Amino acid sequence: MRRILFPLGLSAILVTPVSLADTIELADGTLLEGTFVGMSNGIMMFDTGAGIEAFPEDEVVAIFNSEGVAAREAAQEAVPAPKAEPAPPPPPKTATVASGTRLVIRMSEAIDTRRHSSGHRFRAQLESALMVDGVTVAPRGTMLYGRITQAKSAGRVAGSSEMAIEFTDIMLNELMYEITTDGLKAQTGNEAGRTAKRTARAAALGGLYGGSSSAKKGAKVGVGASILTSGASINIPAGTLVETNLRAPLTVKL
Incomplete structure (x- = not known):
């Protein structure tokens, strides 16, 4: 003892x-x-x-x-009982938007091969909400960011104009998420033999809608619709609707 x-x-x-x-x-x-x-x-x-x-x-x-x-x-x-350890916080809830999901996007800024080169960044907004199992992951109006991956204006006498774009980021609840989308490309016909004053033929851009007052009259709405070209350049006006798809899943915090 x-x-x-x-x-x-x-x-x-x-x-x-x-x-x-x-x-x-x-x-x-x-x-x-x-x-x-x-x-x-x-x-x-x-x-x-x-x-x-x-x-x-x-x-x-x-x-x-x-x-x-x-x-x-x-x-x-x-004697006071020992204090219980606080319970760990629950894991954050997430949702995953599947690869291949269709995105309808409205351009917030105009882009033009005369003024913008490859690498130029631009803004756009979701025209329709993204939903997963009935839950809104990204409401309409959510900000997206894109870039021009290819830009070329035709010469004054001959050549064709080209533009390719893609969307790279989406802003949700003050957090930026990287996204990968199918690229969209437009190209004018070769203007050899035409004068510089004549308007070049409309460029066919996959997924581009003629939703602007400057769009070519009578342009079809849907994939492969046409937009108006000005001279030997390609111009996508602000307010134009484009359609693309996610190439990889997008997982976000709710």
Whole structure:
């Protein structure tokens, strides 16, 4: 049995006594009278009058106060229970837009092969919301960003104009997500033999709609629709609707 004696002066820093004239019964049958001081970290403190002794909890059978009531349980109840660890936050909810999903997009800025070269960035917006299992992942009006991957204007007398574009990013809940879409390409016919003043033939752009006042009158709506070219350049006006598809899945936080 281990008994540690503390000087009386230390009693001031220990737990307030539960009662006076207490009796402690040890596992070897020893009975000691004095004052039960308190318990901490499995050690019971008992003031015998000659000093404060410490007994491991497993060596104490019981502690009785002056009325014969066991005080050990009361002391244990006074010790605060350890705080429970907070539950980890739930994992963030996500949704995945499948590869091949159709995107209908309205151009926010005009692009023209006369003024813009390969690498030029432009903005656009979703014309219709993206849905996954009935949940709106990207509402109508969501901002998209694209770039010109190819731009070439025909010469004044001969040659053809070309433009290719793709969409690279989408902004959702102030987070930018990288996307990969099918590229869209337009090309005018070779203008050899025509004067520079004549309007070049309309360029066929896959997925481009003639939705602008400057679009060619009577242009078909749908894949392969035509747009108006100005002189020897290709111009896609702001407000024009284009259609493309995701080439890779898009996973976003909800």
